[in-house]
Amino acid sequence: MPLQDAFSNFTQRDWEHEAVEGAIRLAVVGVGGFARQRALPAIADSTRCETTVLVASPPESVSDVAEAYAVDAVVDYDPFLEGACVDAYDAVYIAAPNAVHGQYAIAAAEFGKHVLCEKPLETTVERARAIVDACADAGVTLMTAYRLQAEPTVRRTRELVRDGVIGDVVQVHGGFSHPLLAEADPDTWRLDPETAGGGALVDLGIYPLNTIRFALECDPIGVYATTRSEGPPFANVDEHVAIQLEYETGATASCTASFDAHARSALELVGTDGMIDIESPFGGVVPQEMVVESGDVRMEYTGPRVDEVREEFDYFGYCVLTGTDPEPDGEDGLIDLYTIEAAYESAETGRRIALE
Incomplete structure (x- = not known):
């Protein structure tokens, strides 16, 4: 791929x-x-999804949301699990805490x-596998919400790597704080390890972790990790x-993350033979700014912001409506959980963990 062609039709939905x-x-x-802040507005902007049911406890706590998005059906969690409003929706979007994703x-x-x-799909590989198996047995589409896989900058990056524009990838650096x-x-439940x-x-x-796997189109075979906490909370x-x-x-790849x-x-x-640098890929609405160097050619691209959450819902809707298997499926979510569990084992034992 000539480098200049990489930025033609940059925001195309090649899926x-x-x-x-x-x-x-x-x-x-x-x-x-x-x-409230990202998903529901994105669904409202989507052309392939619409919100028809809200599941929250107590239901009256989201009356303002139901009114804002003209959602008639609002139900508590237990009635939902028992089949309430089952005829009012075709699919679920699960944004509850990680430990209840499975149920x-x-x-x-x-x-x-x-x-x-x-x-993550769940809190452990075993619990995530139960989701994958249940969806496979039922013959329904399962997509892990890796919204960056529907985002143009990341998709163009995968194409550049695939076409050898920067040669063989030697090292990757990714960080999110x-x-x-x-x-x-x-x-917050995010500081409760069980939840x-x-x-x-x-x-x-x-x-x-997931974006690098997506761009390289291969999985890690080994991991070494360290963790640190300064104390409460x-x-x-x-x-x-x-x-x-x-x-x-x-x-090889080095990844860092920080809550503080x-x-x-x-x-x-x-x-x-070159490099790709993406500005602020993980923080929400990606600014569509990237620098690509290939040999002695350097190009910078800045394009219109794209709401990756809306892209995700349109992609999910497209997959369901066409019977297409989504790329970020349940197995994709499982592989990251294998890597996460291995990383925590490495941090605890102080040694490299091989991944099969």
């Missing part, structure tokens, strides 16, 4: 192979900050509903984490 009509009806399970995803699958589940307590109370499944690695580090989870990853291609640092994200891939 969109056929025209479809209609939209799938979503039950949004868990109406917390992310659902809602499995219930939805048993009702014959498709599942879009926030990452965010001051959690600037927006959340110290009693969250971990700390900064699970909540933030999973972004570079981070005493029970990793406040900071650093991970080194090895890939069968010979590439200035908000910042970055992704850089260095190859034998």
